Amino acid sequence: MTASIHSFGLDGLHCFDVTVEVDASQGLPAFDIVGLADVAIKESKERVRAAMRNSDTQFPMKRIIVNLSPADVPKNGAVYDLPILVGLLAASGQLAAVSRRAAFMGQLSLDGRVLPVHGALPMVRHAARAGFDAVFLPKDNLDEVKYVPGIALLPVGSVRDLLRHLKGEKRIPPAAAAQYRSSETHYDVDFSEVMGQQPARRALEIAAAGGHNVLMIGPPGSGKSMLAKRFVTILPDLSFEEAMECTELYSVARKLPDGGLIRRRPFRSPHHSASLAAICGGGTPPRPGEISLAHNGVLFLDEFPQFSSTLLEALRQPLEDREITVSRASASVTFPANISLLAAMNPCPCGFFGHPTKKCTCSPAAIRRYLQKISGPVLDRIDLHIDVPAVPYEHISSTETAERSADIKARVNKARAVQRERYKGRGFSKNADLTPAAVKEFCMPDAMGDSLLRRQFEADALSARGYARVLKVARTVADLAGSDAVTGEHVLEALHFRSVLRKYSL
Ligand SMILES: Nc1ncnc2c1ncn2[C@@H]1O[C@H](COP(=O)(O)OP(=O)(O)OP(=O)(O)O)[C@@H](O)[C@H]1O
Numbered sequence: 001m002t003a004s005i006h007s008f009g010l011d012g013l014h015c016f017d018v019t020v021e022v023d024a025s026q027g028l029p030a031f032d033i034v035g036l037a038d039v040a041i042k043e044s045k046e047r048v049r050a051a052m053r054n055s056d057t058q059f060p061m062k063r064i065i066v067n068l069s070p071a072d073v074p075k076n077g078a079v080y081d082l083p084i085l086v087g088l089l090a091a092s093g094q095l096a097a098v099s100r101r102a103a104f105m106g107q108l109s110l111d112g113r114v115l116p117v118h119g120a121l122p123m124v125r126h127a128a129r130a131g132f133d134a135v136f137l138p139k140d141n142l143d144e145v146k147y148v149p150g151i152a153l154l155p156v157g158s159v160r161d162l163l164r165h166l167k168g169e170k171r172i173p174p175a176a177a178a179q180y181r182s183s184e185t186h187y188d189v190d191f192s193e194v195m196g197q198q199p200a201r202r203a204l205e206i207a208a209a210g211g212h213n214v215l216m217i218g219p220p221g222s223g224k225s226m227l228a229k230r231f232v233t234i235l236p237d238l239s240f241e242e243a244m245e246c247t248e249l250y251s252v253a254r255k256l257p258d259g260g261l262i263r264r265r266p267f268r269s270p271h272h273s274a275s276l277a278a279i280c281g282g283g284t285p286p287r288p289g290e291i292s293l294a295h296n297g298v299l300f301l302d303e304f305p306q307f308s309s310t311l312l313e314a315l316r317q318p319l320e321d322r323e324i325t326v327s328r329a330s331a332s333v334t335f336p337a338n339i340s341l342l343a344a345m346n347p348c349p350c351g352f353f354g355h356p357t358k359k360c361t362c363s364p365a366a367i368r369r370y371l372q373k374i375s376g377p378v379l380d381r382i383d384l385h386i387d388v389p390a391v392p393y394e395h396i397s398s399t400e401t402a403e404r405s406a407d408i409k410a411r412v413n414k415a416r417a418v419q420r421e422r423y424k425g426r427g428f429s430k431n432a433d434l435t436p437a438a439v440k441e442f443c444m445p446d447a448m449g450d451s452l453l454r455r456q457f458e459a460d461a462l463s464a465r466g467y468a469r470v471l472k473v474a475r476t477v478a479d480l481a482g483s484d485a486v487t488g489e490h491v492l493e494a495l496h497f498r499s500v501l502r503k504y505s506l
């Protein structure tokens with residue numbers, strides 16, 4: 001007798017249907033799994049056998065063959081324990097036919113408990129899109145998937161619970177669909193704690209409003225790391241769709257925090273000693289790296305020149321394409337990486353080059369070598385360059401409190417709303433994401449702005465990419481000012497943020 005049970009497979013974030021076919025025939029008892037299964041799946045034989053024995057069911061003494069169809073696509077993980085077990089019971093007549101409108105996923109422990117799987121969210125979202133009526137999934141995956149609309153979610157704690165349900169003895173109640181609310185995000189840090197640094201605050205507000213990349217440069221202790229940590233506090237709350245995208249990535253990266261859903265904009269700050277694979281993604285099967293875990297949020301690279309030049313060059317492609325392709329001998333997978341890059345650095349190895357009072361002890365050659373680690377193409381992709389000088393005593397000792405994050409965020413939200421409305425139905429929602437054609441359509445400045453840009457371009461101070469990037473920033477400056485038109489004034493401010501580093505001859 002044969003049985004077919006529906007389940008799913010993952011290739012990166014891409015989910016596909018898998019049919020678990022089980023055939024139990026007369027002959028010498030045997031148990032084989034075919035269909036490009038990895039080691040974890042092959043081992044599921046032992047888990048399924050023990051879980052059945054410990055759940056008052058009979059492991060059929062037959063010749064059993066399990067085929068994971070489509071047979072020519074690699075599959076991995078322990079997702080198929082539960083569908084294999086259900087298929088075995090159906091194929092051996094211990095269970096009436098199972099609905100073809102339902103899908104199953106779950107790992108088994110030897111005592112028959114159903115354990116959570118990685119990547120549950122992309123699979124359940126796929127199940128809903130593919131039109132399944134119900135999905136049986138591990139109870140501990142429920143927090144992650146309970147916001148997915150349009151499908152009955154049946155959380156399973158153990159094989160016994162599942163069997164009672166399938167035999168109609170005791171129903172598992174479908175989980176109530178949860179309503180997503182972007183959390184009332186509370187942060188432990190606030191912009192009101194940062195004294196002075198007005199130009200840097202302004203630049204970060206622009207970066208938040210348009211989703212642009214930022215490089216901060218300044219001496220030790222001037223507040224660069226402090227500013228970076230507060231950057232997320234002025235970013236708009238995550239929309240439902242964005243929260244789903246982030247959670248899917250964390251789910252397949254096996255980095256999902258307790259509570260399931262990612263509700264806050266990610267802020268990832270990998271150390272400069274982190275490997276290329278940790279930052280860009282890697283492994284078998286390929287998993288997302290820090291740059292994808294920062295998707296829809298911020299990737300903060302502190303001590304920027306300390307990162308290997310291989311890594312800095314590897315960032316060029318994702319910064320442009322807003323996604324990253326992880327290539328392995330066996331497969332290549334693309335993960336989203338729509339990030340705001342926030343980088344911080346000192347102007348020289350000792351940190352005091354250009355400092356008003358302290359003396360820099362580095363040789364000119366050492367300074368050049370240090371700064372040259374940030375290559376032109378990388379720098380060209382960073383829209384806003386900010387000088388973060390040492391804070392003067394009057395600022396640090398001032399008793400006035402600076403503006404709170406909430407007030408800055410209100411302006412950012414307003415500017416983002418304008419952008420969402422303007423770009424409705426176009427596949428992007430913020431100025432940083434504009435395609436070259438969209439730049440031409442939405443960002444063209446007035447005559448004064450145009451002549452400012454021409455002068456910079458003809459003086460070789462601006463590349464073709466730089467030109468488009470300046471226009472996007474100018475668009476954001478205009479949006480913050482509530483202006484429909486991009487004027488010379490907006491272009492001037494955008495250009496200013498590209499010229500700051502000349503003082504360090506960068
Ligand atoms: N503008 C500021 N307002 C208030 N406190 C500040 C400011 N700048 C620096 N500080 C204080 O100095 C500490 C160090 O600042 P921070 O770590 O941000 O410096 P940094 O610029 O990142 O230095 P480094 O280059 O050494 O990494 C902060 O934790 C804070 O207490």
Ligand SMILES: [Mg+2]
Nearest residue numbers: 224225226302
């Ligand atoms: Mg720092």
Ligand SMILES: [Zn+2]
Nearest residue numbers: 348350360362
């Ligand atoms: Zn120095």
